[in-house]
Amino acid sequence: MAETARALxxxxxxxxxxxxxxxxxxxxxxxxxxxxxxxxxxxxPLGDPLRRAGPFPDGRQDPxxxxxxxxxxxxxxxxxxxxxxxxxxxxxxELLAKADVLVENLPAPEADAIGLTEETLGARHPHxxxxxxxxxxxxxxxxxxxxAPLTASAMGGxxxxxxxxxxxxxxxxxxxxxxxxxxxAAAGAVVGLLARRRTGSGQTVDVAEMQVWGTVHTGAxxxxxxxxxxxxxxxxxxxxxxxxxxxxxCKDGFICLTCTPLHHWIAFLDCMGxxxxxxxxxxxxxxxxxxEYPEEVDALLVPWLRGxxxxxxxxxxxxxxxxxxxxxxxxxxxxxxxLHARGFFxxxxxxxxxxxxxxxxxxxxxxxxxxPTAAPSLGADTASVxxxxxxxxxxxxTQLRRAEIV
Amino acid sequence: MSGDVQVAALPLQGYRVLDxxxxxxxxxxxxxxxxxxxxxxxxxxxxxxxxxxxxxxxxGDVSGDEGQAPELQPLNHGLNRNKLSITVNLSKDEGRDLxxxxxxxxxxxxxxxxxxxxxxxxxxxxxxxxxxxxxIALSLSGAGQDGPLSDILTLAPxxxxxxxLSYAIGYPGEDPLGRLMPPYGDTNGSLHGVFAIxxxxxxxxxxxxxxxxxxxxxxAAVCGLEEPLLDYQLNGRVARSVxxxxxxxxxxxxxxxxxxxxxxxxxxxxxxEWRRLGAVIGEAxxxxxxxxDGYRRLANREELDLLxxxxxxxxxxxxxxxxxxxxxxxxxxxxxxxDQFLDEHFRERQMHVExxxxxxxxxxxxxxxxxxxxxPGTIRTSGPLLGQHNDYVFGSLLGMTAEEIERLVExxxxx
Numbered sequence: 001m002a003e004t005a006r007a008l009x010x011x012x013x014x015x016x017x018x019x020x021x022x023x024x025x026x027x028x029x030x031x032x033x034x035x036x037x038x039x040x041x042x043x044x045p046l047g048d049p050l051r052r053a054g055p056f057p058d059g060r061q062d063p064x065x066x067x068x069x070x071x072x073x074x075x076x077x078x079x080x081x082x083x084x085x086x087x088x089x090x091x092x093x094e095l096l097a098k099a100d101v102l103v104e105n106l107p108a109p110e111a112d113a114i115g116l117t118e119e120t121l122g123a124r125h126p127h128x129x130x131x132x133x134x135x136x137x138x139x140x141x142x143x144x145x146x147x148a149p150l151t152a153s154a155m156g157g158x159x160x161x162x163x164x165x166x167x168x169x170x171x172x173x174x175x176x177x178x179x180x181x182x183x184x185a186a187a188g189a190v191v192g193l194l195a196r197r198r199t200g201s202g203q204t205v206d207v208a209e210m211q212v213w214g215t216v217h218t219g220a221x222x223x224x225x226x227x228x229x230x231x232x233x234x235x236x237x238x239x240x241x242x243x244x245x246x247x248x249x250c251k252d253g254f255i256c257l258t259c260t261p262l263h264h265w266i267a268f269l270d271c272m273g274x275x276x277x278x279x280x281x282x283x284x285x286x287x288x289x290x291x292e293y294p295e296e297v298d299a300l301l302v303p304w305l306r307g308x309x310x311x312x313x314x315x316x317x318x319x320x321x322x323x324x325x326x327x328x329x330x331x332x333x334x335x336x337x338x339l340h341a342r343g344f345f346x347x348x349x350x351x352x353x354x355x356x357x358x359x360x361x362x363x364x365x366x367x368x369x370x371x372p373t374a375a376p377s378l379g380a381d382t383a384s385v386x387x388x389x390x391x392x393x394x395x396x397x398t399q400l401r402r403a404e405i406v
Numbered sequence: 407m408s409g410d411v412q413v414a415a416l417p418l419q420g421y422r423v424l425d426x427x428x429x430x431x432x433x434x435x436x437x438x439x440x441x442x443x444x445x446x447x448x449x450x451x452x453x454x455x456x457x458x459x460x461x462x463x464x465x466g467d468v469s470g471d472e473g474q475a476p477e478l479q480p481l482n483h484g485l486n487r488n489k490l491s492i493t494v495n496l497s498k499d500e501g502r503d504l505x506x507x508x509x510x511x512x513x514x515x516x517x518x519x520x521x522x523x524x525x526x527x528x529x530x531x532x533x534x535x536x537x538x539x540x541x542i543a544l545s546l547s548g549a550g551q552d553g554p555l556s557d558i559l560t561l562a563p564x565x566x567x568x569x570x571l572s573y574a575i576g577y578p579g580e581d582p583l584g585r586l587m588p589p590y591g592d593t594n595g596s597l598h599g600v601f602a603i604x605x606x607x608x609x610x611x612x613x614x615x616x617x618x619x620x621x622x623x624x625x626a627a628v629c630g631l632e633e634p635l636l637d638y639q640l641n642g643r644v645a646r647s648v649x650x651x652x653x654x655x656x657x658x659x660x661x662x663x664x665x666x667x668x669x670x671x672x673x674x675x676x677x678x679e680w681r682r683l684g685a686v687i688g689e690a691x692x693x694x695x696x697x698x699d700g701y702r703r704l705a706n707r708e709e710l711d712l713l714x715x716x717x718x719x720x721x722x723x724x725x726x727x728x729x730x731x732x733x734x735x736x737x738x739x740x741x742x743x744x745d746q747f748l749d750e751h752f753r754e755r756q757m758h759v760e761x762x763x764x765x766x767x768x769x770x771x772x773x774x775x776x777x778x779x780x781x782p783g784t785i786r787t788s789g790p791l792l793g794q795h796n797d798y799v800f801g802s803l804l805g806m807t808a809e810e811i812e813r814l815v816e817x818x819x820x821x
Binding site: 212254363 | 417461464469471531544550551552554555557559561563564567568569571573575576577581582584585587588593597602608609611613615618621622624626628631632633636637639640645646648652653654655658659660669670671679735736739742743750751757758769771775776778
């Protein structure tokens with residue numbers, strides 16, 4: 001693999017993060033892993049609320065050991081500055097003059113109030129790549145609306161597609177939307193840096209979680225819906241298009257079966273010992289099977305599937321070359337030998353114990369992302385940021401602390 | 407539009423991508439590069455059509471599953487907008503030679519084949535690097551280029567299943583449904599791929615060095631599962647059919663509204679938002695002790711959801727969302743694509759863009775995920791016709807004569 005890297009792509013780039021919760025911190029963590037110096041600005045006295053959210057080891061609440069916070073903020077520096085005070089705002093301004101990227105997720109009115117807008121930043125810090133990452137974006141009638149991954153998944157056209165036909169729509173689970181928004185924001189930050197090489201100026205890269213869902217994830221379906229009709233959006237355990245594209249039970253759990261090209265379907269039927277079905281028009285026409293009588297075909301498949309474990313079925317699929325996956329839980333994912341053989345997981349220390357977190361899914365032949373280091377305690381780097389970077393004296397720092405600005 | 411404006415609008419203009427991607431994950435990745443101005447040359451072949459060139463066509467009702475309507479496929483247009491198409495038969499030596507002549511002109515080479523396919527076609531990274539030392543090559547395979555399961559075949563649903571995500575999709579207390587409408591395994595992989603290519607371009611700008619990137623869709627799908635992976639390791643909980651429930655927030659769900667299959671999403675983050683919600687609803691149950699704080703709302707979540715739904719179910723979701731947002735509570739309509747077309751916020755953010763297709767006329771495609779204030783990118787063309795740009799690539803870029811190109815078409819090399 002890599003002949004270890006010299007410089008990383010973002011070495012020497014400075015990122016200021018005014019981020020809380022998941023999306024903005026995830027964006028900045030991705031940039032940190034590729035070499036950026038990330039300074040996370042937290043509001044005193046409590047800092048990022050994610051510090052006080054879980055999961056905690058054995059459920060014991062402890063702001064030093066919120067595992068998700070530790071994972072999302074590994075490799076950053078933390079400085080506490082109250083940017084809502086004029087003095088704090090001034091410190092931020094000085095910091096932005098020395099930064100390449102600002103990642104923030106402030107509610108729009110707060111961002112407006114301290115001048116984190118396209119107009120103000122464009123005038124004061126024309127070199128800066130400003131990346132607001134919010135649920136609905138910084139423009140449009142919903143810019144001040146409140147949000148959560150649930151509402152972004154709903155607005156982005158994702159939830160309407162998950163669940164039983166006619167049944168309650170299901171959201172994308174967990175905070176997947178925040179991770180999508182954070183990833184899009186990290187990519188957008190690099191677009192901003194590449195563009196700056198040509199144009200000489202920064203810009204605002206406005207990232208909206210619902211927009212990432214509505215373009216990257218569901219956007220390519222627009223024409224299909226327009227031309228083929230907006231019906232039957234939720235299909236329960238089935239996909240749309242051709243049969244079989246389903247999540248089905250087996251002997252010891254579930255499998256996902258997607259044999260929509262004819263040669264894959266034939267390979268599956270061979271495994272089942274029913275190759276002659278492929279000669280029968282009723283079981284050869286995969287579109288008709290999906291759209292007209294999927295239950296009938298399921299009823300033929302499931303008894304056979306129930307006779308085999310997910311691992312047996314997976315092994316058959318590998319041998320006969322068709323896509324079928326064993327229904328894995330997150331516990332299975334953590335133990336998976338393939339992921340371990342590729343060295344995918346990173347180790348993270350939480351309260352003295354070591355846990356595994358997802359690593360970088362891309363292996364670069366010529367560079368090695370930084371391994372995650374410990375996340376900073378609240379304000380751990382305030383002194384170095386205020387004194388070394390911004391040139392304040394220790395006495396000034398003491399005054400700022402007394403005034404509760406830092 | 408003047409040349410200068412064009413350059414300013416397109417941050418990746420000047421980069422050229424030789425694109426072997428097909429189906430969904432890869433094309434979704436490379437169209438984002440094209441939207442930002444990269445010149446993406448899609449390499450395809452009539453003898454092995456991209457899967458999204460099959461299926462039910464936009465015009466006519468014949469099934470195109472056997473490849474009768476490759477240029478009239480709605481999904482193909484959305485996933486391949488802004489790209490150029492060349493048709494090259496890679497099973498012929500002359501076809502592979504032609505590709506090797508294009509490589510020196512390309513900054514990036516992309517594929518989403520199974521592991522090892524590019525190498526077997528004589529287009530592995532080592533070969534590409536010999537042709538162009540600073541080339542960036544990215545392979546977006548299902549399980550990565552090495553490891554004991556690198557040979558498996560995957561599609562988006564099996565990627566989500568391998569990651570442990572499908573198991574979480576379903577109604578609480580029931581077997582998992584396991585299915586996601588957006589092909590998350592693909593689309594998530596595509597966004598990770600864009601990020602990786604952008605990083606490699608920035609690295610090349612700084613050092614002059616190219617790169618091979620081995621990106622696993624499976625690993626990419628695990629990346630967003632940090633919360634349940636940590637929750638399992640620290641608290642022993644295995645995520646299964648999690649529904650709309652949230653670990654901390656209640657109410658938190660999609661609630662039925664007036665109309666056919668209309669729903670509103672409501673997420674109440676804390677006690678202050680709960681009081682605001684109660685003030686809007688104004689019914690006695692909102693003030694009951696059993697819902698007074700977060701712990702009690704979580705403990706009595708099911709009754710709370712039922713009561714809340716009796717309130718939402720008489721009203722259209724847009725009205726509920728507006729009422730609640732005005733009061734400071736997170737809410738949004740569970741939108742279909744039709745809802746999105748009618749929505750002012752979507753219009754304002756240019757989430758749908760009209761573009762001309764040579765056979766179909768005006769089409770509505772999705773916008774760009776980022777709103778870049780100075781270099782926004784553009785949707786310039788819909789998906790290309792098969793081989794629409796053979797003359798440009800082989801004539802203008804490689805300098806071949808019309809006769810040569812004609813001969814290659816007749817010899818079924820450009821086919």
